[in-house]
Amino acid sequence: MNDEYLKTILPALSEPMPYKWRVQSFSKNKPLATCVAYIDARDAMQRLDDVCVYGWQRRHIEIKGHIYCEVGIVMPDCSVLWRMDCGTESNTEAEKGEASDSFKRACVNFGVGRFLYDLDMVYLPADAKKEGGNYPSVVDDNGKKVWDLTKHINAMKGMKWKPLSNSNQPPKVMPSNLTIGDDEFSELNRLLDETKSNKAAFCQYFGIDSVAALPMQKYAAAVAMLQKKCGKNEHK
Numbered sequence: 716m717n718d719e720y721l722k723t724i725l726p727a728l729s730e731p732m733p734y735k736w737r738v739q740s741f742s743k744n745k746p747l748a749t750c751v752a753y754i755d756a757r758d759a760m761q762r763l764d765d766v767c768v769y770g771w772q773r774r775h776i777e778i779k780g781h782i783y784c785e786v787g788i789v790m791p792d793c794s795v796l797w798r799m800d801c802g803t804e805s806n807t808e809a810e811k812g813e814a815s816d817s818f819k820r821a822c823v824n825f826g827v828g829r830f831l832y833d834l835d836m837v838y839l840p841a842d843a844k845k846e847g848g849n850y851p852s853v854v855d856d857n858g859k860k861v862w863d864l865t866k867h868i869n870a871m872k873g874m875k876w877k878p879l880s881n882s883n884q885p886p887k888v889m890p891s892n893l894t895i896g897d898d899e900f901s902e903l904n905r906l907l908d909e910t911k912s913n914k915a916a917f918c919q920y921f922g923i924d925s926v927a928a929l930p931m932q933k934y935a936a937a938v939a940m941l942q943k944k945c946g947k948n949e950h951k
């Protein structure tokens with residue numbers, strides 16, 4: 716059951732999505748900006764929300780002064796498949812930036828945003844850093860400051876690093892009203908019988924007409940509830 720679920724969701728998690736551009740660095744030797752494509756943490760969260768029918772989890776830990784994030788995908792049997800990665804500090808709000816970066820890097824282990832690594836960097840002209848001034852800025856062909864980098868790059872049509880043709884297409888995900896399948900139905904009935912639960916009361920609790928009508932999104936919660944009841948019965 717878990718293997719089939721992963722085969723379904725991993726391609727959907729890896730689907731390209733709309734992305735933005737930011738300056739990664741400015742050249743020290745000449746007025747040049749290196750720009751890279753990125754998605755933010757909210758984009759990754761939304762992709763996990765859309766695709767992971769049984770839900771997902773997130774937690775942060777500190778190891779030797781560095782912040783790591785663990786992202787877990789809940790499986791049909793209520794187990795959690797975890798992936799972890801470390802983040803790097805941002806130029807502003809170092810701790811918050813490190814936490815956000817570690818989250819996105821952990822998501823990449825499940826395919827979220829991995830398509831970004833296939834995109835080329837973009838090199839754009841920048842104004843020279845003035846003495847005592849701040850970091851230089853990206854400028855257009857007329858030497859004017861570019862305020863919206865993503866809009867500027869996306870407007871440069873015909874280049875090999877333009878947004879992927881299918882990046883604006885919605886991900887292929889399972890509908891939120893998808894009901895449980897035969898395997899889930901059998902497991903629920905087994906647990907209901909084992910706990911001697913009232914099926915009518917069970918259906919009323921989840922707002923459904925029958926056990927077979929339980930939405931997939933509620934399956935993990937239903938199994939956890941019945942398994943907890945099993946544990947209580949064992950200790951009687």
